[in-house]
Amino acid sequence: MSLLSLAKHLETLDDLRQLSKVTYPLFDVLFLTVSAIIAGCEGAVKAGKILKILVYAD
Incomplete structure (x- = not known):
């Protein structure tokens, strides 16, 4: 699946x-x-940790 799709x-x-x-x-x-998830997170907890890093990176 493409990014645009x-x-x-x-x-x-x-x-x-x-x-x-x-x-x-x-x-x-x-x-x-x-x-x-595509980057390799295997569940909601790990994905949540990545999301916190991305959101608070500003």
């Missing part, structure tokens, strides 16, 4: 979260999660 699929998803609790756009969260 993945982006098109992720953009079609509805964000059902409560707007007052949303910090990051759904696309960003899903894209980073898929990227972490």
